[in-house]
Amino acid sequence: MKTPVIAPSLLAANFLDLGKEVDMINRSEADWLHLDVMDGRFVPNISFGLPVIAQVSKVCTKVCDVHLMIEEPGQYAEAFAKAGAQYLTVHLEACPHLHRNLQQIKSLGMKAGVAINPHTSVRLLEDIIIDADLILVMSVNPGFGGQHFIPHSLDKIRQVREMIDSTGSAALIEVDGGITADNAGAVVAAGADVLVAGSSVFGAKDPMAAIRALRNVTAPTVK
Known part of the structure; x- marks a missing residue:
């Protein structure tokens, strides 16, 4: 089984000591740092x-x-590029002109991602998946950390993987919400490339060991 990209979510970090938390991520085996932006509206x-x-x-x-969990994300894309974002993900549900949003993000030198909420059908990605660099499957309802993984998310990940393979899209599949060392193997086996983990990393006694455990996940045994 492939080794997943690990993206600890800063939302679960100690905000009284962000410098220390980021330094830990730098020294860890994490690949990305996931940054959740929420507006209190979306x-x-x-x-x-x-x-x-x-x-x-x-x-x-x-x-x-x-990861922008905000309304009208197009108004802020340039500012996030200047702030240092390398991947910028917007929600399908927040973008009536999603193709335009993705093209804007790419024109600013960033990779463009599309996120879908737990209730959103994967079929709605059909006309945009070839233009996306990343598809983010939300495995919890967005807005709060510490939630439990929604089991039917595994089916959605498989559907996105099938769509990517059938269209020739180069998009990565990222999964965010309730990811732990116990379910990460099943998530990767379903087709995920990138695992976002907040509470299971920053809430662990040894966050660096928690990151290592996520990187070393194995496929679950089929009984």
């Missing part, structure tokens, strides 16, 4: 924004993977 929570990302990106040696 999702019922507010997280952090441009000033935090601009400072974090200056010291982070990993790929800065920014």
Whole structure:
């Protein structure tokens, strides 16, 4: 089984000591740093924004993977590019002109991602998947960390993998929500390339060991 890209989510970090937390990520086996931006409108929570990302990106040696859970993301794409985002993911549900959003993101030198909520059909990606660099399957309802993985997300990951393979899209599949060492193997076996993990990393006694465990997942035994 392939080794997944591990993207710890800063949302679960200790915000009183972000410098220390980012330094831990730099020294770890993580590949990316996932940055969740919430506006209190698209999702019922507010997280952090441009000033935090601009400072974090200056010291982070990993790929800065920014996930916008906001309305009208096109208004802020240029600002996030300047703040250091390397991947910028917008929600299909928030973008009535999604193709335009993806082209804007790419024109600013970033990789363009599309996220879908748990209730959103994978079929809605058919006309856009060839233009995306990343598809983010939300395996919890967006807005809050610490939620449990929604089991039917595995079926959605398989459907996205089939769509990518059949269309020739180069998009990576990222999965965000309730990822732990216990379910990561099944998620990767279903087709995921990138695992976002917040509480299971930053809430662990040894976060670096937790990251290593996620990287070394194996496929679950079929009984």
